Amino acid sequence: MYLITGASGGLAQTAAELLLESVPADQVILTTRAPGKLQSFADRGVHVRYADFAEPDSLEAAFTGAERMLLVSTAQVGSRIGFHRNAIEAARRAGVQYLAYTSIVGAGVEENDAVVCIEHRATEAMLRESGLRWNVLRDSQYAQAVAYFIAPGAVAMGQMVGAWGEGTVGFVSRDDCAATAVGALLGRGEDDRAYEVTGPEQLTYRQVCALISEISGTEVTYVPISDEDQYAVFDSIGVPREYDAEAIAASPIPWNSDDMVSFSRAIRLGHMASLSDTVQTLAGRAPRSMRSVLEEAAATWAPAGAVTEAAR
Numbered sequence: 001m002y003l004i005t006g007a008s009g010g011l012a013q014t015a016a017e018l019l020l021e022s023v024p025a026d027q028v029i030l031t032t033r034a035p036g037k038l039q040s041f042a043d044r045g046v047h048v049r050y051a052d053f054a055e056p057d058s059l060e061a062a063f064t065g066a067e068r069m070l071l072v073s074t075a076q077v078g079s080r081i082g083f084h085r086n087a088i089e090a091a092r093r094a095g096v097q098y099l100a101y102t103s104i105v106g107a108g109v110e111e112n113d114a115v116v117c118i119e120h121r122a123t124e125a126m127l128r129e130s131g132l133r134w135n136v137l138r139d140s141q142y143a144q145a146v147a148y149f150i151a152p153g154a155v156a157m158g159q160m161v162g163a164w165g166e167g168t169v170g171f172v173s174r175d176d177c178a179a180t181a182v183g184a185l186l187g188r189g190e191d192d193r194a195y196e197v198t199g200p201e202q203l204t205y206r207q208v209c210a211l212i213s214e215i216s217g218t219e220v221t222y223v224p225i226s227d228e229d230q231y232a233v234f235d236s237i238g239v240p241r242e243y244d245a246e247a248i249a250a251s252p253i254p255w256n257s258d259d260m261v262s263f264s265r266a267i268r269l270g271h272m273a274s275l276s277d278t279v280q281t282l283a284g285r286a287p288r289s290m291r292s293v294l295e296e297a298a299a300t301w302a303p304a305g306a307v308t309e310a311a312r
Contacts, residue, residue: 007041011174011177029049067098068185070102072181073120104140135192135194143294154220160208163224165268166204167273169204
């Protein structure tokens with residue numbers, strides 16, 4: 001049987017749908033903290049089980065019967081390593097034979113001190129020492145994160161401001177990451193190795209900014225800033241520097257600034273630069289381009305000058 005964790009999340013749900021194109025529903029286990037959100041899968045014969053990485057006692061029973069497992073990484077900075085340790089140990093006890101893990105590009109670069117990469121690197125080490133057969137899927141930055149979260153503000157203000165410098169990123173579609181994960185889960189990869197998962201080209205944020213200008217028909221200026229200036233921007237809108245659950249809940253952005261600034265610095269220093277054919281190899285299809293994702297998202301962007309008008 002095949003198992004996908006965190007199945008009420010976006011990537012995991014997409015992966016589940018793709019998996020069901022190749023595997024009978026009664027051979028699929030989906031685990032989640034909110035089983036009610038997956039009733040449509042249960043109605044199709046999928047095994048939907050409660051599991052919470054923060055509750056280790058809930059995991060072994062949830063994983064029992066699975067032979068191959070996709071561990072979709074959690075998003076909680078500061079608790080990610082412990083949660084993943086709980087999941088890997090429970091998988092081993094439950095008799096899982098193979099585990100694929102969604103990591104991040106740059107995690108294999110030892111000098112990369114981005115908070116997110118440090119945490120994923122630690123999980124990768126646990127997986128290598130687990131005794132399970134494994135694959136690590138080091139996903140590049142999602143193209144959708146730029147298209148739906150960064151681009152709208154850039155178009156509205158006429159500026160894209162950040163500390164990414166001229167570093168390159170192989171931006172990848174989240175759907176391609178899901179398809180690649182399913183390919184690994186189905187055994188299309190080589191066991192016990194890490195795969196970098198990227199889009200078809202590496203781009204700087206300056207180049208992405210130019211694409212946004214072209215697609216929106218609005219002049220958007222690229223404004224590189226320092227880490228200190230980036231911290232100041234986040235400080236000014238109430239984003240906490242370190243992870244704190246209560247502070248994050250009150251923040252306008254669901255991440256702490258140490259996480260975001262260290263990620264931007266890693267891009268600037270070239271630690272997140274990567275280009276691979278993994279999507280083609282494991283998913284069996286060509287990866288989507290950044291341009292195609294931006295074009296799809298463009299209808300959601302506010303018109304130029306919207307921020308100024310709203311402030312009047």
